[in-house]
Amino acid sequence: MVKELQLRILPEQAASEQTICKYLSDEHGINPKDVCALRILKRSIDARQRTIFVNLKVQVFIGEQPATDAFPHIEYKSVEDKPSAIVVGAGPGGLFAALRLIELGIRPIVIERGKNVHERRKDIAQISRSHVVDPESNYSFGEGGAGAFSDGKLYTRSKKRGNVEKILNVFCQHGASLSILSDAHPHLGTDRLPSIIENMRNTIIRCGGEVHFQTRMTAFLLKGDKVCGIEAEETLIHDEKTEKHLLSFEAPAVILATGHSARDVYKYMYARGIEIEAKDIAVGVRLEHPSHLIDQIQYHRREGRGKYLPAAEYSYVTQVEGRGVYSFCMCPGGTVVPAASGPLEQFRYGG
Template identity: 55%
Template sequence: MIKEFNLRVEPQIAANEASLKHFICLEKGLKGQSVKAIQVIKRSIDARQRKVFFQMQVRVFINELPQEQKIEPIHYQDVSQKAPVIVVGAGPAGLFAALRLIELGRKPIVVERGKNVSDRKRDLASAVRMHHIHPESNYCFGEGGAGAYSDGKLYTRSKKRGNVQRILQIFHQFGASENILRDAHPHIGTDKLPRIIANMREQIIASGGEVHFETKMNELIVKENRIVGIVCENGKSWQGPVILATGHSARDVYEL
């Protein structure tokens, strides 16, 4: 038999499987031996009062074992010979667009005005210590986009949502903790986010896509009222459909 319960437990109980089992058995009148497994479905922290609690939704397997539910990782195919799509910007929108293009059998060519996520870190350190702001490599520009060096909270109050669970699964596939699949307020962590972003880029390249840093798009090629390509400040240009994933910070893009 499988039963689902909503629980309000102290943090030390939530953090320890054996304590959680003991608590559930006491609270719900179950025998210890009959509980074969506990799955945490959702978990959030209630810190409104002085005493902090975990609000949990759990699935308890009584006298039966859970069937293994493996999340199948997305397979990213080889798109090196496929028709290209240009993605301008390697923020979250650009990186996820590039990965989706690979799934759909198109070759993403990502151009990013800033530096890769680790070189960018040096410019951020210089901004903090020397108050020197690099115009193309800063808190807004560079691989990972705005907020790549924030604390990596993954929740939104926006009501206009797509498939949030799928996005969390992709983050997990590229190295984020499994906890983000359950937590009501998922959180990746500043220390982990850069590696996850780099893993995404490595996958794009391994699948035959291209990622060009320090490559600022400064012209859209328009033919018969249609955007058919881009020209970049360093003289490079590409032809093909264009996804503009340049975020809110790149005001110059709106002035093109």
């Protein structure tokens, strides 16, 4: 039998599967020995009153195992002998585009100017150690893109983006914690992100796609006004000597997923009269509060969050003279990272 229950319980009762099972036994008469599996479908914290509750929607499998996985898996089939498309950039946009191409039966050729996510770590450590920024491998450039070494928050307030469930499922299929499927404010975690990204790359390669690192797109190949491929410069380092090779890749379609820092790409397109459209930007300021203070205010208690509650957050949204003003994200306990993408650039900071 499968029971779906809506629970409103104390944080210490929601702390683990064991404590939830104990609650189910005490309040719903379900013998913990009969519980074969427990799935948390939704989790949120209600801190509006002095007593804080955790709202949980759970599925309890009593005397039977779940018949389906916790999320639908996508079957990525081989596209080895299928038509190709080039994807420039292996940030989230590029990686998800490549996986989607595979679903559609198209072979992705991914071109990334930076290094793979593990080698990129060394260049990122170098930025903090000696303030030297490698213009091709930094917080913005390299496999995983601009957010690869950040918190990996997945929460969006926007209602315009459609259903994001599939994105969460794809992350889970590549090693993210199942908690992102149920948390009201899901996040991947800095420690897990690199291996999730690597698993996505492995899916692309296993299906017959290609991933080229340290290969920077320099121009489009054009036939009349149609794009038929790209030119790129590959950098190889042997015995501390750097070699550069010019390459060209041909395919009937090119997806540009080069992110906000690829100024050279946009300058190139602008100079060639290729139509590009500026995107609105939001200008931000960083506010710092002691995490303990926010915990005290949001959880209405002097001792703060205690053992069973996560770091508290708040969000602020208002309109000023017809423009939206809103808090973007909170990163309790996070560090401020120097997200410059070039040696002469002022340090841009991201949390």
